[in-house]
Amino acid sequence: MGFLAGRHVLVVGAGVTGRSAAEALLAADAVVTVTDDSADRLDALEQLLPGVTLTPGLVEPPAGTDLVVTSPGWRPSSPLLEAATAAGxxxxxxxELAWRMGLELADPPTWLAVTGTNGKTTTVGMLESILRAAGIDAVACGNVGLPAVDALLAGRRVLAVELSSVELHWSPSVRPFAGVLLNLAEDHLDWHGTFEAYAAAKAGVLTGEVAVGGVDDPVVAELLASSPAASHVGFTLGSPEEGQLGVHDGQVVDRAFGPVDEVLVPVADVHPGGPPGIADALAAAALARAHGVPASAVARGLRDFKPGAHRAVLVTTAEGVSYVNDSKATNPHAAAASLRSHESVVWVAGGLLKGASVDELVREEGHRLRGAVLIGADREVIASALARHAPAVPVAVLDEASMVDAVRAARSMAQEGDAVVLAPAAASTDEFTDYAHRGQAFTDAVLGLVQHGQ
Known part of the structure; x- marks a missing residue:
């Protein structure tokens, strides 16, 4: 990795991403300093990576720094990153580090990238399953958990890369062979400042050879049409036009690659089902087909795929009421898709909205709400939206309540045939470690109350 040898690089953040970046930089013979506000994280890193200089709480890069590699959570407005930019x-x-290191290889891996407001992790998982069904040495990486630089150094031939808007912001030269923008809705506005800036970051995935977009979303369709990619491919839940993938007569159909109207897989074989799951499958199939994967492997990979936890998981059914854990619905767009899968819902929601509005969600889906149970930091914001747009819906706003209290309240509202759905429309870190912790708390509460008949 010649371009890094001897260069002084500051790694900002000592979490999983920072540790992997520091390790890769050391392997490339860079001189590495790591900073973090957490002394505990730095102490843990000291045991793992001897040879790295650890400096807590830096507010400007050390003299002689040639490059800064930041973890995604750090904003451009943080004093350290502003100081680095001001110093040139x-x-x-x-x-971006993984991308540049890959370009130094004689035979760099192929990048197939996924972004969007919702469905990224499911799509990347489906894509990995399809690629492996085709016998390709592929791995899901990026925002899905495995850092891209780790996948690169492991020598994997195809990287199915999940990219958040923040990662794309910090990746100015990444040009995946094929990239898909699934959908766009308000999210992470507290980080980007405006929806326009958020959308512009997401559009970075459409700058490679093949750009794929969900054309049922008008904003995505516009960004796809203006993409600099050589080939534009749309996907739709309707019947596809030429150059698109879509659904016709219960089949996922490809009109963009290979034979015209080639059937890839029956919709019934796609899991998770429903519009969000089918859209994710179409996106994954488009990226795989761009890489030359045959239809038979697309079908096999989608059938083999197992959805991740906390994504529209049926916990149990009791007394005619189903209980669904969709804790991964961490923004209003995802929550709307979750509610849309049921006719009559008692909605469990709340947390950190991150600047997003829930008005459109409540306006469009309020008619299907039997009731709402609101928890978390922004519960009153959601309560206000319900009062404006669905005033007839019974609402329980729980202050300082446990998930057991929330499930008990939801259960009291539900009638036979209803679904009690945890689709928070918000992030979890006001009360929980992450969305998985929140989802497990819901699952435990449901099973505990149902089993004890409470």
Missing amino acids: VEVIGEV
Whole structure:
């Protein structure tokens, strides 16, 4: 990795991403300093990576710094990154580092990238399953958990890369062979400042050879049409036009690659089902087909795919009421899709909205709400939206309540045939470690109350 040898690189953040970046930089013979506000994280890193200089709480890069590699959570407005920019030091993310290191290889891996407001992790998982069904040495990486730089150093031939808007912001030169923008809705506005800035970051995935977009979303369709990619491919839940993938007569159909109207897989074989799951499958299939994967492997990979936890998981059914854990619905767009899968819902929601509005969600889906149980930091914001747009819906706003209290309240509202759905429309870190912790708390509460008949 010649371009890094001897260069002084500051890694900002000592979490999983920072550790992987520092390890890769050391392997490339860079001189590495790591900073973090957490002394505990730095102490843990000291045991893992001897040879790295650890400096807590830096507010400006050390003299002689040639490059800064930041973890995604750090904003451009943070004093350290602002100081680096003012000093003329380039700031990039770990994904950009992986991209540049890959370009130094004689035979770099192929990048197939996925972004969007919702469905990224499911799509990347489906894509990995399809690629492996085709016998390709592929791995899901990026925002899905495995840092891209780790996948690169492991020598994997195809990287199915999940990219958040923040990672794309810090990845100015990444040009995946094929990239898909699934959908766009308000999210992470507290980080980007405006929806326009958020959308512009997401559009970075459409700058490679093949750009794929969900054309049922008008904003995505516009960004796809203006993409600099050589080939534009749309996907739709309707019947596809030429150059698109879509659904016809209960089949996922490809009109963009290979034979015209080639059937890839029956919709019934796609899991998770429903419009969100089918859209994710179409996106994954489009990326795989762009890479030359045959229809038979697409079908096999989608059938083999197992959805992740906390994504529209049926916990149990009791007394005619189903209980669904969709804790991964961490923004209003995802929550709307979750509610849309049921005719009559008692909605369990709340947390950190991150600047997003729930008005459109409540306006469009309020008619299907039997009731709502609101928890978390922004519960009153959601309560206000319900009062404006669905005033007839019974609402329980729980202050300082446990998930057991929330499930008990939801159960009291539900009638036979209803679904009690945890679709928070918000992030979880006000009360929980992450969305998985929140989802497990819901699952435990449901099973505990149902089993004890409470």
